[in-house]
Amino acid sequence: MSALNSMVALEKSRAEAGLWMVDAPLPDIGPDDVLIKVNATGICGTDIHIWNWDDWAANTVPVPLITGHEFAGEIVELGRDVTGLRIGQRCSGEGHLVETDSRQSRAGKFHLDPGTRGIGVNVQGAFAQYLAMPAFNVVPLPDDIPDEIGAILDPLGNAVHTALSFDLLGEDVLITGAGPIGIMAAAVARYAGARHVVITDINAKRLALAEHVVPSVVTVDVSCEALEDVSARLGLTQGFDIGLEMSGSQAALDQMIDALVMGGKIAMLGIPPGKSPVDWSRVVFKAITIKGVYGREMFETWYKMIAMLQNGLDVSRVITHRFDVAAFRDGFDAMRSGQSGKVVLSWS
Numbered sequence: 001m002s003a004l005n006s007m008v009a010l011e012k013s014r015a016e017a018g019l020w021m022v023d024a025p026l027p028d029i030g031p032d033d034v035l036i037k038v039n040a041t042g043i044c045g046t047d048i049h050i051w052n053w054d055d056w057a058a059n060t061v062p063v064p065l066i067t068g069h070e071f072a073g074e075i076v077e078l079g080r081d082v083t084g085l086r087i088g089q090r091c092s093g094e095g096h097l098v099e100t101d102s103r104q105s106r107a108g109k110f111h112l113d114p115g116t117r118g119i120g121v122n123v124q125g126a127f128a129q130y131l132a133m134p135a136f137n138v139v140p141l142p143d144d145i146p147d148e149i150g151a152i153l154d155p156l157g158n159a160v161h162t163a164l165s166f167d168l169l170g171e172d173v174l175i176t177g178a179g180p181i182g183i184m185a186a187a188v189a190r191y192a193g194a195r196h197v198v199i200t201d202i203n204a205k206r207l208a209l210a211e212h213v214v215p216s217v218v219t220v221d222v223s224c225e226a227l228e229d230v231s232a233r234l235g236l237t238q239g240f241d242i243g244l245e246m247s248g249s250q251a252a253l254d255q256m257i258d259a260l261v262m263g264g265k266i267a268m269l270g271i272p273p274g275k276s277p278v279d280w281s282r283v284v285f286k287a288i289t290i291k292g293v294y295g296r297e298m299f300e301t302w303y304k305m306i307a308m309l310q311n312g313l314d315v316s317r318v319i320t321h322r323f324d325v326a327a328f329r330d331g332f333d334a335m336r337s338g339q340s341g342k343v344v345l346s347w348s
């Protein structure tokens with residue numbers, strides 16, 4: 001391990017594909033920050049973009065930078081002015097750092113602050129033995145939420161934010177994309193009282209994982225099955241009431257618009273690769289509402305997801321791979337295969 005005053009971290013050290021395990025200085029904390037000893041981290045699709053060094057990453061991420069934003073750990077040092085937290089407190093945290101002077105922040109809508117910067121993307125991140133973070137961003141973890149779940153609260157929060165965008169009670173819900181976030185959204189939709197929850201993908205392994213995590217979900221492989229046949233079988237006469245777009249695929253969004261009822265609603269988390277050839281006239285004629293979803297609401301999403309986890313929401317089976325950080329390459333390989341659920345690295 002590292003010398004005093006230094007720590008092990010996974011760094012984007014050079015502007016090329018890969019991440020490197022380095023010795024980095026321990027982060028300094030300001031008066032309003034805390035120092036967190038990281039115990040577990042989740043690998044996100046964003047980290048894969050950074051590993052691959054695609055155009056988005058090359059245009060966004062400064063080099064060198066410690067990556068990673070999904071974490072759980074415990075507080076080991078408090079800045080001078082921090083109140084309400086204590087050393088030894090187990091925690092996760094919101095990786096979007098916000099300013100307080102924008103109109104949105106001053107209205108209490110911190111997640112809409114246009115000055116948002118992401119840890120592990122714009123500023124030093126969580127793939128490290130220690131992370132400095134504003135106390136404001138810290139989310140204490142109750143004892144009954146283990147570190148590996150704490151490490152995936154960020155993507156669970158994306159799923160919760162999206163799924164709770166519209167009232168799901170009694171509604172028929174279509175989720176496009178059975179990645180880790182789509183699968184967790186299916187679990188949340190079930191929890192929130194949806195009638196039918198249907199999830200689509202073009203990857204059979206991912207659909208099998210969706211069934212493993214949420215046994216009552218209906219899976220549809222749209223590469224070989226017609227979604228209309230499934231909705232007819234379920235007795236949906238007009239279509240789905242609510243769509244949660246979680247694939248980033250333009251074909252999936254187009255299919256979703258087609259499959260919705262008149263006046264249906266879409267919460268859109270997936271990030272399309274470019275301009276979209278979606279048939280927009282149908283959005284108008286079907287009077288569909290589309291809401292773009294970014295990040296998590298600070299901190300209502302965190303409150304709701306922790307409350308649900310403490311009261312029966314179970315997403316633990318979405319974690320398919322666990323590695324010690326020394327084997328981080330295996331973790332990234334699993335994630336890059338596109339076949340995994342969440343991959344968690346242990347740092348303790």
Ligand SMILES: NC(=O)c1ccc[n+]([C@@H]2O[C@H](COP(=O)([O-])OP(=O)(O)OC[C@H]3O[C@@H](n4cnc5c(N)ncnc54)[C@H](O)[C@@H]3O)[C@@H](O)[C@H]2O)c1
Pocket residue numbers: 045158176177178179180181182200201202203206222246247248249251252268269270271272293294295
């Ligand atoms: N808006 C935000 O704040 C935010 C945050 C995190 C992730 N995201 C985005 O949310 C999406 C989901 O994240 P993830 O980590 O679960 O992604 P992922 O890439 O692991 O999963 C996407 C899934 O969509 C599937 N898919 C591809 N084409 C499809 C089609 N035509 N129909 C149905 N499914 C199809 C893929 O096979 C894959 O399993 C991604 O687009 C990601 O970039 C957005």
Ligand SMILES: [Zn+2]
Pocket residue numbers: 044045046069070154155
């Ligand atoms: Zn993430």
